[in-house]
Amino acid sequence: MFSQGGLSLEQAPPISVVLRFFVTASIFGVLLGLFLIVDSLGLASSLTSNKSVIITHTLAVGIMASFMLGALFQMLPVIAGVVIKMPTKKAMVVHLLFVIGVILQLYAFADASTPLLYFLASAYLGAGLFYALFLMLKELIKIKDHSSSSKGMILSLGSFGLAIGFGIYLLWSLGGYLDGSLFLQVKELHYSFALFGWLSLLIISVSFQVVEMFYVTPKYPTWMSKYLTLTIFTLLILKALAIFMGIETGSITAILAILFILYAGFTIHRLYLRKRPTSDATVWLWRLGMGMLIVTMLITLVNSFIEINVEIKMFSYLSFIGFALSIVFAMTYKIVPFLTWFHLSNQGYMEAPMMHDIVHPKTVKRHFYIHVAMLGSISLSIFFNIMILNMISGILVLLSFALLLYNLIYAIKKYNYTQKHTEKFEW
Amino acid sequence: MEKIFLDAREMEHPEPLQTSLFYLQTMSEAQYLYMINLRKPIPLLEIAKERGFLSFTHQDSNQIWHILLTKNSETTLEELLDV
Numbered sequence: 001m002f003s004q005g006g007l008s009l010e011q012a013p014p015i016s017v018v019l020r021f022f023v024t025a026s027i028f029g030v031l032l033g034l035f036l037i038v039d040s041l042g043l044a045s046s047l048t049s050n051k052s053v054i055i056t057h058t059l060a061v062g063i064m065a066s067f068m069l070g071a072l073f074q075m076l077p078v079i080a081g082v083v084i085k086m087p088t089k090k091a092m093v094v095h096l097l098f099v100i101g102v103i104l105q106l107y108a109f110a111d112a113s114t115p116l117l118y119f120l121a122s123a124y125l126g127a128g129l130f131y132a133l134f135l136m137l138k139e140l141i142k143i144k145d146h147s148s149s150s151k152g153m154i155l156s157l158g159s160f161g162l163a164i165g166f167g168i169y170l171l172w173s174l175g176g177y178l179d180g181s182l183f184l185q186v187k188e189l190h191y192s193f194a195l196f197g198w199l200s201l202l203i204i205s206v207s208f209q210v211v212e213m214f215y216v217t218p219k220y221p222t223w224m225s226k227y228l229t230l231t232i233f234t235l236l237i238l239k240a241l242a243i244f245m246g247i248e249t250g251s252i253t254a255i256l257a258i259l260f261i262l263y264a265g266f267t268i269h270r271l272y273l274r275k276r277p278t279s280d281a282t283v284w285l286w287r288l289g290m291g292m293l294i295v296t297m298l299i300t301l302v303n304s305f306i307e308i309n310v311e312i313k314m315f316s317y318l319s320f321i322g323f324a325l326s327i328v329f330a331m332t333y334k335i336v337p338f339l340t341w342f343h344l345s346n347q348g349y350m351e352a353p354m355m356h357d358i359v360h361p362k363t364v365k366r367h368f369y370i371h372v373a374m375l376g377s378i379s380l381s382i383f384f385n386i387m388i389l390n391m392i393s394g395i396l397v398l399l400s401f402a403l404l405l406y407n408l409i410y411a412i413k414k415y416n417y418t419q420k421h422t423e424k425f426e427w
Numbered sequence: 428m429e430k431i432f433l434d435a436r437e438m439e440h441p442e443p444l445q446t447s448l449f450y451l452q453t454m455s456e457a458q459y460l461y462m463i464n465l466r467k468p469i470p471l472l473e474i475a476k477e478r479g480f481l482s483f484t485h486q487d488s489n490q491i492w493h494i495l496l497t498k499n500s501e502t503t504l505e506e507l508l509d510v
Binding site for chain 2 (some may be wrong): 014078211213214215216275276278336338341342346350354355425
């Protein structure tokens with residue numbers, strides 16, 4: 001699909017492997033929207049005292065991890081040239097453990113008083129995610145001739161492993177199975193490795209290939225594609241050591257922020273240099289995502305020297321979510337229509353719908369506007385905590401993910417319809 | 428032989444694959460696809476190989492890839508290279 005060396009679409013997993021994770025992510029997104037609406041009516045507080053943890057983990061695990069797992073099952077063969085054997089069966093096992101784990105985890109946070117729930121959540125989620133990591137890393141480390149993307153993916157998955165390990169420690173501490181004496185330190189490492197390590201490194205690694213390929217841009221500078229992911233990972237490890245040794249980590253965080261700003265700046269510049277600058281909402285999403293990454297990192301940079309107020313900090317978290325979601329949406333709207341068309345076309349269906357018939361560019365634009373409105377509305381909610389704004393934010397989150405879910409279901413229906421009702425061509 | 432020419436150098440993904448697959452599915456034995464691209468299109472070559480097409484690839488001094496594909500097993504594609 002994307003790259004050259006060792007790339008094989010023939011080895012790409014069946015479309016169901018990817019879509020099951022994307023659909024799950026969208027459903028969690030819809031549920032998040034509903035939760036925010038309930039919360040805006042003042043009803044969530046009576047259900048739980050852990051609202052922010054529930055929202056964070058629905059986003060980070062239910063939505064982002066779902067998207068990333070689906071994308072990884074698809075991209076490992078095509079970007080890194082590695083094959084996971086029997087992908088349908090293995091993805092199903094990962095998916096089942098993962099979904100049960102996420103639900104248990106959210107329930108554990110909501111209930112907050114049943115230790116067994118924390119343990120079960122860690123068992124299911126840990127088993128599902130570590131199994132996925134094992135399947136992917138086992139194949140990735142066998143590669144002899146690594147590209148910048150495959151190296152970055154290893155570092156990203158390594159960070160994910162650490163984030164999961166730290167997460168399990170936190171769940172066991174919350175459940176009372178551990179004394180939790182390192183709770184605060186581990187919590188900081190948990191989100192540092194999850195957000196700056198796993199999520200960001202994965203986006204960076206993949207972008208080194210897809211930005212150039214999808215949008216016909218010049219390549220990233222070699223020093224960046226070769227060393228950026230390793231430098232970020234090394235800084236995160238140094239940060240972890242510093243936290244455990246009780247050393248101030250502000251300067252490490254500042255360097256990390258500068259590196260992310262540089263990366264985002266270069267990406268926006270690459271997109272500006274596109275050879276065929278057509279109106280494409282997935283490019284808008286990339287630009288928006290990179291802009292929001294810059295905002296996050298500028299705030300992080302300032303915060304590593306001066307203490308900033310809570311609202312600005314909250315805004316930096318939101319802009320990071322905006323960064324990650326924008327890129328995920330951009331990739332989903334490229335991957336899903338392509339896979340639907342490709343699998344059908346390769347099976348010999350001459351009447352396979354073209355990409356524009358599966359998800360029309362106007363639909364992606366519509367989603368972009370909803371996404372921007374959603375981010376704008378949540379930003380305002382942070383600074384002006386008004387019920388109506390909170391409710392509009394919830395409705396827009398719901399709308400955004402419902403539209404994505406609809407588009408995914410539409411693609412699945414088109415796929416099934418073409419297989420059932422059109423003629424196969426032997427070629 | 429009739430040449431079907433495809434300049435994919437400024438096409439965004441997956442247009443080169445879409446267009447070339449369309450040509451492969453519809454072209455006759457008296458035709459061959461001559462594609463130029465900035466990268467070697469491994470997926471296309473794999474699909475073509477699996478479907479029994481003859482292929483020839485060459486990267487010129489400007490780093491441009493020339494990809495020649497035909498159904499006709501009697502053809503010597505190297506001779507059709509235009510660099």
